[in-house]
Amino acid sequence: MNESEKLLQEMLEKQKNGGLKPADRYAIPSQDMPAQDPGVRKGNISEVATGYSSLQARLEAMRCLQCKTAPCMEGCPVKIRIRDFVTAIAQGDDVKALAVIKENSLLPAVCGRVCPQEVQCQETCTVGKKFKDVEKSVSIGRLERYVADLDQESNSIPQVAAPTGKKVAVIGSGPGGIVVATDLRRMGHDVTVFEAFHKPGGVMVYGIPEFRLPKAIVQREIDVLTKMGVKIVCNFVVGRTRTVGELMNEDGFDAVYIGVGAGLPNFMNIAGESLIGVYSANEYLTRANLMNAYKFGKGSDTPIAQSKRVAVVGGGNVAMDAARTALRLGAEKVFIVYRRSEKEMPARVEELHHAKEEGVEFCLLQNPKRVIGDENSRVQAIEILKYELGEPDASGRRKPVVIPGSEFILPVDTVIIAIGNGANPLIGQTTPGLALNKWGNIVVDESCKTSLDGVYAGGDIVLGAATVILAMGQGRIAAAAINDYLKTKK
Amino acid sequence: MYFSPEPVRNLKLSHKIVSKQQLSENVFVADIEAPLIAKARKPGQFVIVCTRGNYSERIPLTIAGADASKGTIRLIWQRVGKSTAEMSDMKVGDEIDNIAGPLGKPTHIEKFGTVVCIGGGIGAAPLLPIAEGMKKAGNKLISILGARTKELLILQEEFAAISDEIIIVTDDGSVGKKALVTEPLKEICQRSPKPELAVAIGPAIMMKFCCQTTAPLNVPTVVSLNTIMIDGTGMCGGCRVEVDSKPMFVCVDGPEFDGHKVNFDLMMKRMTAYRDLEQESLKKYKDHACKIGL
Numbered sequence: 001m002n003e004s005e006k007l008l009q010e011m012l013e014k015q016k017n018g019g020l021k022p023a024d025r026y027a028i029p030s031q032d033m034p035a036q037d038p039g040v041r042k043g044n045i046s047e048v049a050t051g052y053s054s055l056q057a058r059l060e061a062m063r064c065l066q067c068k069t070a071p072c073m074e075g076c077p078v079k080i081r082i083r084d085f086v087t088a089i090a091q092g093d094d095v096k097a098l099a100v101i102k103e104n105s106l107l108p109a110v111c112g113r114v115c116p117q118e119v120q121c122q123e124t125c126t127v128g129k130k131f132k133d134v135e136k137s138v139s140i141g142r143l144e145r146y147v148a149d150l151d152q153e154s155n156s157i158p159q160v161a162a163p164t165g166k167k168v169a170v171i172g173s174g175p176g177g178i179v180v181a182t183d184l185r186r187m188g189h190d191v192t193v194f195e196a197f198h199k200p201g202g203v204m205v206y207g208i209p210e211f212r213l214p215k216a217i218v219q220r221e222i223d224v225l226t227k228m229g230v231k232i233v234c235n236f237v238v239g240r241t242r243t244v245g246e247l248m249n250e251d252g253f254d255a256v257y258i259g260v261g262a263g264l265p266n267f268m269n270i271a272g273e274s275l276i277g278v279y280s281a282n283e284y285l286t287r288a289n290l291m292n293a294y295k296f297g298k299g300s301d302t303p304i305a306q307s308k309r310v311a312v313v314g315g316g317n318v319a320m321d322a323a324r325t326a327l328r329l330g331a332e333k334v335f336i337v338y339r340r341s342e343k344e345m346p347a348r349v350e351e352l353h354h355a356k357e358e359g360v361e362f363c364l365l366q367n368p369k370r371v372i373g374d375e376n377s378r379v380q381a382i383e384i385l386k387y388e389l390g391e392p393d394a395s396g397r398r399k400p401v402v403i404p405g406s407e408f409i410l411p412v413d414t415v416i417i418a419i420g421n422g423a424n425p426l427i428g429q430t431t432p433g434l435a436l437n438k439w440g441n442i443v444v445d446e447s448c449k450t451s452l453d454g455v456y457a458g459g460d461i462v463l464g465a466a467t468v469i470l471a472m473g474q475g476r477i478a479a480a481a482i483n484d485y486l487k488t489k490k
Numbered sequence: 491m492y493f494s495p496e497p498v499r500n501l502k503l504s505h506k507i508v509s510k511q512q513l514s515e516n517v518f519v520a521d522i523e524a525p526l527i528a529k530a531r532k533p534g535q536f537v538i539v540c541t542r543g544n545y546s547e548r549i550p551l552t553i554a555g556a557d558a559s560k561g562t563i564r565l566i567w568q569r570v571g572k573s574t575a576e577m578s579d580m581k582v583g584d585e586i587d588n589i590a591g592p593l594g595k596p597t598h599i600e601k602f603g604t605v606v607c608i609g610g611g612i613g614a615a616p617l618l619p620i621a622e623g624m625k626k627a628g629n630k631l632i633s634i635l636g637a638r639t640k641e642l643l644i645l646q647e648e649f650a651a652i653s654d655e656i657i658i659v660t661d662d663g664s665v666g667k668k669a670l671v672t673e674p675l676k677e678i679c680q681r682s683p684k685p686e687l688a689v690a691i692g693p694a695i696m697m698k699f700c701c702q703t704t705a706p707l708n709v710p711t712v713v714s715l716n717t718i719m720i721d722g723t724g725m726c727g728g729c730r731v732e733v734d735s736k737p738m739f740v741c742v743d744g745p746e747f748d749g750h751k752v753n754f755d756l757m758m759k760r761m762t763a764y765r766d767l768e769q770e771s772l773k774k775y776k777d778h779a780c781k782i783g784l
């Protein structure tokens with residue numbers, strides 16, 4: 001029996017004899033996520049984090065104090081009953097744990113992997129507060145993933161109510177669209193999902209890489225949708241193939257949900273950005289993920305730069321994904337160039353951590369000034385300016401300010417711009433009367449209704465580039481509102 | 491048809507090839523089932539074709555025509571890379587996995603007066619619906635078709651049928667005049683009255699020289715760009731070009747632009763970004779095709 005097994009035995013004894021005391025719980029070490037070795041995983045695209053064993057999950061769950069107020073729940077955008085599901089795991093009832101999660105979340109296998117827990121449920125967790133370290137909080141995300149993965153084989157399909165005769169069009173098959181489609185289909189509506197790409201799943205298939213979110217998990221969710229009788233039409237660009245107006249007025253859809261994501265890559269507007277070898281992260285990741293450039297020459301025909309030295313500009317999840325994808329495509333050196341300091345990086349801590357382990361180099365408080373090309377217009381280097389943190393501004397944040405004369409040249413052959421996405425204008429331009437804000441995001445009320453009757457929207461196209469869980473949350477709200485709307489509609 | 495009420499699995503719009511012909515050694519034309527696109531498309535728009543689901547490139551092809559009542563679109567392509575080679579080997583009755591569209595902004599068609607349309611090689615294909623549109627809008631239509639040699643000249647009859655004047659040129663003089671398209675173009679732009687508009691579609695180098703011809707003579711010139719693309723909806727920026735020194739996305743801001751403002755040199759270089767890798771794919775495909783006796 002190893003250490004952990006012994007510990008578990010001991011805790012199980014205590015659990016039987018009157019329960020665990022807080023001191024017992026605090027004494028259990030927080031369980032590390034098993035992961036592929038950094039040196040090995042750089043050379044493959046398989047998932048990095050391999051998931052808790054049942055022993056680890058049980059021990060980790062026992063660390064939870066089962067707080068009366070459950071502050072973790074407050075931190076969860078969709079208000080999963082976290083305390084209750086964690087308690088169920090601690091008691092060995094994984095089935096119940098899953099049922100509790102599923103009351104509020106439809107994609108736990110996805111969220112357990114990609115949610116920024118450290119600024120959500122785990123930020124407010126009492127255990128983390130006690131240790132004054134959010135990394136010591138109960139690993140709620142890992143536990144969520146653990147139970148969700150147990151369910152991989154079960155193939156349970158949600159019950160579908162009797163047909164209502166109402167038709168709903170869901171535009172975009174990202175997490176928001178999937179949730180809206182599931183909920184509305186459950187209520188008995190006839191749901192069709194329209195997707196512009198040749199494969200459904202949104203950012204979960206074209207953006208977030210396999211090594212972080214296996215495509216099979218997303219595919220399973222899509223399969224559940226189709227088994228429930230949701231129709232999925234790919235290669236269908238709403239605004240071009242058909243407009244929102246045509247769907248409603250000619251094709252007989254009673255309501256529409258717009259979940260088309262952000263989908264307009266920001267560039268930096270610096271010299272040299274059109275050189276060969278400068279990519280938006282969207283292009284780079286789409287080539288690699290959706291179009292399998294990993295397998296170029298081994299089944300795939302999608303070419304991608306054969307990079308040796310790569311600079312990725314940005315500090316979010318997208319930047320980390322691009323950097324780590326570049327490593328897996330064979331780059332020898334990958335730099336993250338970020339204007340602020342590490343503390344401000346919006347990426348999930350785990351991704352940052354993994355990127356460092358894999359050897360990605362961080363150029364902090366630095367920003368590109370221009371991209372330099374050779375005589376064939378291929379990227380040769382970037383010129384970078386250094387910054388320092390200035391005086392705190394009104395918000396108390398120390399803004400980076402340029403250090404004059406600090407320019408230096410970093411030789412690279414590929415530059416990936418990952419500084420965020422704006423709102424793709426296509427739907428707005430082709431849907432008269434649809435109110436947009438000044439950034440082009442669709443304006444909705446608290447029920448996710450847009451300025452048009454019967455038209456609802458959510459996810460990144462409303463929130464700006466946000467998160468999977470927020471898109472899901474809005475999807476739930478919109479589905480409930482659409483259902484109400486359809487009841488009133490003759 | 492796809493809006494049937496009964497639950498169906500992952501609905502696929504079928505894209506059956508209903509007719510196909512070889513126009514020249516490397517150029518093919520096919521009518522392909524795509525009813526929604528056939529209905530929605532306007533001159534100047536294109537589709538993205540992805541022949542083999544997850545493993546293919548996604549290539550833009552301009553729609554050369556459509557029959558909304560039959561629900562078909564006409565695509566004309568030149569066998570250059572792997573995807574077009576695969577399409578060239580497909581037969582009537584075969585299905586193309588993925589076609590998305592119609593994409594891009596339609597051509598701005600109105601009565602300008604006299605419009606000169608210049609088609610180079612395969613560029614005649616996307617040009618035809620635009621020329622037809624211009625003619626229908628009441629313009630006097632002058633067409634210039636150019637190709638390297640007689641075999642590569644396509645759609646001559648179709649253009650002849652709608653043009654008020656048609657000029658054929660080839661590099662080797664095997665048909666029409668031995669000249670580049672810029673020669674008659676210059677002559678036409680020097681006429682008085684000069685044409686109100688030129689529309690040039692063909693290889694980038696041809697469009698570049700057409701624009702160099704028309705700029706000093708102040709004839710506004712529209713070009714249609716065919717860059718490397720992925721999504722075709724403005725999501726990736728892979729298709730970007732510099733127009734008036736500003737980055738533009740060909741798939742959503744174009745494909746047509748004011749040719750006098752396009753940075754053709756940069757665009758031509760960007761189009762070569764993957765040339766070696768594309769050739770590798772094509773070679774593999776050809777080797778494979780030989781082995782299985784295609």
Ligand SMILES: Cc1cc2nc3c(=O)[nH]c(=O)nc-3n(C[C@H](O)[C@H](O)[C@H](O)COP(=O)(O)OP(=O)(O)OC[C@H]3O[C@@H](n4cnc5c(N)ncnc54)[C@H](O)[C@@H]3O)c2cc1C
Nearest residue numbers: 172174176196202203207238260261459460466467468471
């Ligand atoms: C690389 C990357 C990494 C990320 N990492 C994380 C992470 O770790 N954690 C996290 O929470 N979030 C992450 N995000 C953000 C998260 O993926 C998004 O917030 C979320 O996917 C938004 O969901 P959505 O429902 O708005 O639609 P999206 O997932 O954006 O999907 C929209 C879909 O609509 C389709 N579409 C667009 N226009 C049309 C049209 N006109 N007609 C038909 N279909 C259309 C698109 O092709 C797409 O498939 C990441 C994003 C990226 C790009």
Ligand code: SF4
Nearest residue numbers: 064065067072125126
């Ligand atoms: S806040 Fe932390 S310790 Fe308290 S119930 Fe939630 S997960 Fe458990």
Ligand code: FES
Nearest residue numbers: 722724726727741
């Ligand atoms: S092809 Fe992706 S933005 Fe144009």
